[in-house]
Amino acid sequence: MGEMADLASGADEAGGARKRNPEAVRADILAVAMAEFALNGLSGARIDEIAAKTRTSKRMIYYYFGDKDGLYERVLEEAYREVRAGENELALDHLEPVAALSRLVGFTFDHHSRNPDFIRLVMIENIHHGEYLERSSAIRDLNVTAIANLKSIYERGLAHGVFRAGLDPLELHWQISALSFFNVSNRATFSRLFGDRLWSDDGQRKLKADCIDMVLRFVLA
Amino acid sequence: MGEMADLASGADEAGGARKRNPEAVRADILAVAMAEFALNGLSGARIDEIAAKTRTSKRMIYYYFGDKDGLYERVLEEAYREVRAGENELALDHLEPVAALSRLVGFTFDHHSRNPDFIRLVMIENIHHGEYLERSSAIRDLNVTAIANLKSIYERGLAHGVFRAGLDPLELHWQISALSFFNVSNRATFSRLFGDRLWSDDGQRKLKADCIDMVLRFVLA
Amino acid sequence: MGEMADLASGADEAGGARKRNPEAVRADILAVAMAEFALNGLSGARIDEIAAKTRTSKRMIYYYFGDKDGLYERVLEEAYREVRAGENELALDHLEPVAALSRLVGFTFDHHSRNPDFIRLVMIENIHHGEYLERSSAIRDLNVTAIANLKSIYERGLAHGVFRAGLDPLELHWQISALSFFNVSNRATFSRLFGDRLWSDDGQRKLKADCIDMVLRFVLA
Amino acid sequence: MGEMADLASGADEAGGARKRNPEAVRADILAVAMAEFALNGLSGARIDEIAAKTRTSKRMIYYYFGDKDGLYERVLEEAYREVRAGENELALDHLEPVAALSRLVGFTFDHHSRNPDFIRLVMIENIHHGEYLERSSAIRDLNVTAIANLKSIYERGLAHGVFRAGLDPLELHWQISALSFFNVSNRATFSRLFGDRLWSDDGQRKLKADCIDMVLRFVLA
DNA sequence: TATGAATGAGGCTTCATTCAT
DNA sequence: AATGAATGAAGCCTCATTCAT
Numbered sequence: 001m002g003e004m005a006d007l008a009s010g011a012d013e014a015g016g017a018r019k020r021n022p023e024a025v026r027a028d029i030l031a032v033a034m035a036e037f038a039l040n041g042l043s044g045a046r047i048d049e050i051a052a053k054t055r056t057s058k059r060m061i062y063y064y065f066g067d068k069d070g071l072y073e074r075v076l077e078e079a080y081r082e083v084r085a086g087e088n089e090l091a092l093d094h095l096e097p098v099a100a101l102s103r104l105v106g107f108t109f110d111h112h113s114r115n116p117d118f119i120r121l122v123m124i125e126n127i128h129h130g131e132y133l134e135r136s137s138a139i140r141d142l143n144v145t146a147i148a149n150l151k152s153i154y155e156r157g158l159a160h161g162v163f164r165a166g167l168d169p170l171e172l173h174w175q176i177s178a179l180s181f182f183n184v185s186n187r188a189t190f191s192r193l194f195g196d197r198l199w200s201d202d203g204q205r206k207l208k209a210d211c212i213d214m215v216l217r218f219v220l221a
Numbered sequence: 222m223g224e225m226a227d228l229a230s231g232a233d234e235a236g237g238a239r240k241r242n243p244e245a246v247r248a249d250i251l252a253v254a255m256a257e258f259a260l261n262g263l264s265g266a267r268i269d270e271i272a273a274k275t276r277t278s279k280r281m282i283y284y285y286f287g288d289k290d291g292l293y294e295r296v297l298e299e300a301y302r303e304v305r306a307g308e309n310e311l312a313l314d315h316l317e318p319v320a321a322l323s324r325l326v327g328f329t330f331d332h333h334s335r336n337p338d339f340i341r342l343v344m345i346e347n348i349h350h351g352e353y354l355e356r357s358s359a360i361r362d363l364n365v366t367a368i369a370n371l372k373s374i375y376e377r378g379l380a381h382g383v384f385r386a387g388l389d390p391l392e393l394h395w396q397i398s399a400l401s402f403f404n405v406s407n408r409a410t411f412s413r414l415f416g417d418r419l420w421s422d423d424g425q426r427k428l429k430a431d432c433i434d435m436v437l438r439f440v441l442a
Numbered sequence: 443m444g445e446m447a448d449l450a451s452g453a454d455e456a457g458g459a460r461k462r463n464p465e466a467v468r469a470d471i472l473a474v475a476m477a478e479f480a481l482n483g484l485s486g487a488r489i490d491e492i493a494a495k496t497r498t499s500k501r502m503i504y505y506y507f508g509d510k511d512g513l514y515e516r517v518l519e520e521a522y523r524e525v526r527a528g529e530n531e532l533a534l535d536h537l538e539p540v541a542a543l544s545r546l547v548g549f550t551f552d553h554h555s556r557n558p559d560f561i562r563l564v565m566i567e568n569i570h571h572g573e574y575l576e577r578s579s580a581i582r583d584l585n586v587t588a589i590a591n592l593k594s595i596y597e598r599g600l601a602h603g604v605f606r607a608g609l610d611p612l613e614l615h616w617q618i619s620a621l622s623f624f625n626v627s628n629r630a631t632f633s634r635l636f637g638d639r640l641w642s643d644d645g646q647r648k649l650k651a652d653c654i655d656m657v658l659r660f661v662l663a
Numbered sequence: 664m665g666e667m668a669d670l671a672s673g674a675d676e677a678g679g680a681r682k683r684n685p686e687a688v689r690a691d692i693l694a695v696a697m698a699e700f701a702l703n704g705l706s707g708a709r710i711d712e713i714a715a716k717t718r719t720s721k722r723m724i725y726y727y728f729g730d731k732d733g734l735y736e737r738v739l740e741e742a743y744r745e746v747r748a749g750e751n752e753l754a755l756d757h758l759e760p761v762a763a764l765s766r767l768v769g770f771t772f773d774h775h776s777r778n779p780d781f782i783r784l785v786m787i788e789n790i791h792h793g794e795y796l797e798r799s800s801a802i803r804d805l806n807v808t809a810i811a812n813l814k815s816i817y818e819r820g821l822a823h824g825v826f827r828a829g830l831d832p833l834e835l836h837w838q839i840s841a842l843s844f845f846n847v848s849n850r851a852t853f854s855r856l857f858g859d860r861l862w863s864d865d866g867q868r869k870l871k872a873d874c875i876d877m878v879l880r881f882v883l884a
Numbered sequence: 885t886a887t888g889a890a891t892g893a894g895g896c897t898t899c900a901t902t903c904a905t
Numbered sequence: 906a907a908t909g910a911a912t913g914a915a916g917c918c919t920c921a922t923t924c925a926t
Contacts, residue, residue: 022906041348043265047900057908059902068900122410123344127262130409143414170415171431177411178403179396186402188351189343193364194391210392210439217438218431243889268917280891283918464885483790485707489921499887501923510921564852565786569704572851585856612857613873619853620845621838628844630793631785635806636833652834652881659880660873685910710896722912725897 025056026064033061034075038117041124042072073132076125077139079118084142086111092149097157101219104153105176105212112180113204119184147173157219164221172219179211246277247285254282255296259338262345263293294353297346298360300339305363307332313370318378319437325374326397326436330429333401340405368394378440385442393440400432467498468506475503476517480559483566484514515574518567519581521560526584528553534591539599543661546595547618547654554622555646561626589615599661606663614661621653688719689727696724697738701780704787705735736795739788740802742781747805749774755812760820764882767816768839768875775843776867782847810836820882827884835882842874 032053036045047068051058065071090107092100112119125133133139150169157163187199197203253274257266268289272279286292311328313321333340346354354360371390378384408420418424474495478487489510493500507513532549534542554561567575575581592611599605629641639645695716699708710731714721728734753770755763775782788796796802813832820826850862860866 025906041262041264043262044348046898048898058900059908060906062901063906120348122407123348126407126409127341127344127348128409130413133410133413140414147415168427171419171428173415174403174411174419174428175400175431175435177407179399181407182395182399182403185406186343186347186398188347188349189354190395190398192351192354193361194368194394198392198395206389207392207395210396214396214435214439218435246889267915269915278891279918281889284890289917467885483704483706485704486790488919490919500921501887502885504922505885562790564849565790568849568851569783569786569790570851572855575852575855582856589857610869613861613870615857616845616853616861616870617842617873617877619849620842623849624837624841624845627848628785628789628840630789630791631796632837632840634793634796635803636810636836640834640837648831649834649837652838656838656877656881660877688910709894711894720912721896722898723910726911731896 022064025060028055029061029064029071030075030078033071034079034117034121037072037075037124038120042068042128045072069132073136076121076132077136079121080139080142083111083115083118084146086115087146090149092153097153097160097162098216098220100153101157102212102216104150105180105215106208108176109180109183109208109211112184116184119181122181123185150176154219162221163219167219172215175218176211176215179214183207243285246281249276250282250285250292251296251299254292255300255338255342258293258296258345259341263289263349266293268292290353294357297342297353298357300342301360301363304332304336304339305367307336308367311370313374318374318381318383319441321374322378322440323433323437325371326401326433327429329397330401330404330432333405334425337405340402343402344406371397375440383442384440388440393436396439397432397436400435404428464506467502470497471503471506471513472517472520475513476521476559476563479514479517479566480562484510484570487514511574515578518563518574519578521563522581522584525553525557525560526588528557529588532591534595539595539602539604540658540662542595543599544654544658546592547622547657548650550618551622551625551650551653554626558626561623564623565627592618596661604663605661609661614657617660618653618657621656625649685727688723691718692724692727692734693738693741696734697742697780697784700735700738700787701783705731705791708735732795736799739784739795740799742784743802743805746774746778746781747809749778750809753812755816760816760823760825761879761883763816764820765875765879767813768843768878769871771839772843772846772871772874775847779847782844785844786848813839817882825884826882830882835878838881839874839878842877846870 029050033045033050036050036053039045045068047058047061050071051061054061061071065074087107090104092104095103147169150173154163154167154169154172158165183204187196191199198207250271254266254271257271257274260266266289268279268282271292272282275281282292286295308328311325313325316324368390371394375384375388375390375393379386404425408417412420419428471492475487475492478492478495481487487510489500489503492513493503496503503513507516529549532546534546537545589611592615596605596609596611596614600607625646629638633641640649692713696708696713699713699716702708708731710721710724713734714724717724724734728737750770753767755767758766810832813836817826817830817832817835821828846867850859854862861870
């Protein structure tokens, strides 16, 4: 979020005289492409459409990103980078384990909710069997810390005697992710089938509170 | 699953001399199209490819389904029909509430796991903002019973004093779905980022058991 | 007009029990096809559409008319037959020449105006360089009398000394036709370019009166 | 006629090495498409056929004109532009009213006769109920002057006392157009039904002279 | 006489990509 | 570093017509 937005606004500062600013051009293309891919999927997105919404031309997309797949790969990378950067703002070390876990779950729920385009890109990537993610070593490096935070909390909770033993931080991450992800990814079908009551302001507050509750009941000693 | 597979095999029985069997032709097209849409998405799937894998011609696809969107809509409908039919085989009424809920969660987890194409179609449909599902009144009718089962279990559990009060069957369905769905939908990205340990036989057994555990701890009085 | 309408209503009388009535089926198809060809042109009309608006099936069209071109040819024939039959109702022999000519022009103007589908079919036929008309010997036979009437009037007028000599009845027919035909055939473009004032009730009355006037001024001694 | 032909011949000058000349490419496509649409109608014309007769490829048709309808619309526009441009070469202001009107009628008769493709396009457009003409504001602007010329002649004739009062220039335009248009539009059917005597050189000379005569007799005081 | 199912050929259009400047 | 013009391959869909019963 941070990085790219900054670059884009950097381009804005350049204004009409914006020329010879490769990084701004790249960032502009990436931002537009991210929105288009998130909205329409990989095969659904159109290079022409992306180019039209850009401040530059279609040729530049090929100049900077090679081809459509290359652009998608960089978009995916950038999306993970932005979202993981957002997570790093969370400072949990000074909280006691129960509070830290509660806050982590609540934050994850909200963070996913605030980044629907990222969620959609991950859905799209799963539709494609994760093959583009596989190619990008950059993305894997970004995610190792996600588990580390959770592991640290869990171990502190164990040491304090407040969490029960034998749990797997990776599985905990899976569970928290499942609940937070599904809330965004499946909203369209779920609400069309069963009504959108769960996505009212009250509904989401309740859902988040119960996610935290669910994880805590599962973890507490 | 049952209905269409039967029709398709009915076509098989006719063998090479199969002609003038509209239902078999429709079912054949639907089965092939379901696999192709699940694999490649709506815009990614190719009518030519679907036709080639069919016992009939491309022209017949248009004869029976109008256009690509119409075919996709019927595929989605059929996918829901098959999956919901499978769920109806579950007989939970004779079980006491805790056992019934355990079994429902475990079954849901397994059922999603056994039907990855259905999961992928739902993901694809969410990418399309649920617009095709919206058009199909048939699908909505299929899903009303899903909540009813869960509600019945919960109310019996309340009456028995084993479940705590104040919970929402719809939200319970959401939670069970979230865990079971994510297990299939996000396997590609999750396992590529954090390893595929959770999808070993042991991993899945543990995951399922913990899903049941998680829901029970959340519901029990 | 008469013939076919009669047959069609004959079919109506048969009602639900209508079966084994070849002439009614043919007439039904012809009537529907005439409307469709007049509306959409030869290549624009759709066999499927015609069949759908018919009381019978697509197969019958091929059974009775061979192919699309054959159907069109018979439609054209039928259209001429109906229109020429309408003209024969005019009895001009008992009128003195000036009155007869006035009445003939006025009738032609009105008759074209009442039969826009016929006009459109003739336009379509001209687009096709008259090749289908060329094939139909039936149509040519229908039109020989048209000139004969006019010739008779002109000769009586000459004998009475009220018409000037040296005029050509064929050319007179051409002039009367041009004014009456254009009034229907080019209404769409003319009124879009210059307004539709001439096609108001008053406008048409004035136009018709002036057509009569124009022809008379040209013919009178 | 002038404008487009010039551009097309401009392309010819470039010869085989002709590349990167957008206007020539557009003009080439337009000229070919005009002939094809005039010959076969809107639904009868084939994009493949048009492309084949062009110096460029089918893809370029879509690049410049969007789709078949868009191409047809621009062809119609160009046809009106060329024909109206031809009319503007007529200088009638220095002639006395009777001579001016005679010359206008004669010119219109000849001009229509020289531009059969334009006539056919107008016929086709009328078959389509003028809907494409309706969309093109450019065409309407071209036609406003057509009436103005005639009105000016009529008013001068009135002032000179040579024309009778109470006539409508718009209706005069309608009458002149009807006779001149029908001569081209209905030649195929008329000559097949009644012989082609009127379209011999002598026949056309007579017809034109009588059209002028007819209009004059109608207008003269 | 009548019908629903089936079809091959060909139509229009879109797409990612590259070329020439 | 940048652009408008150009393109081949492939996509979706429609049409008149015929088949099997």
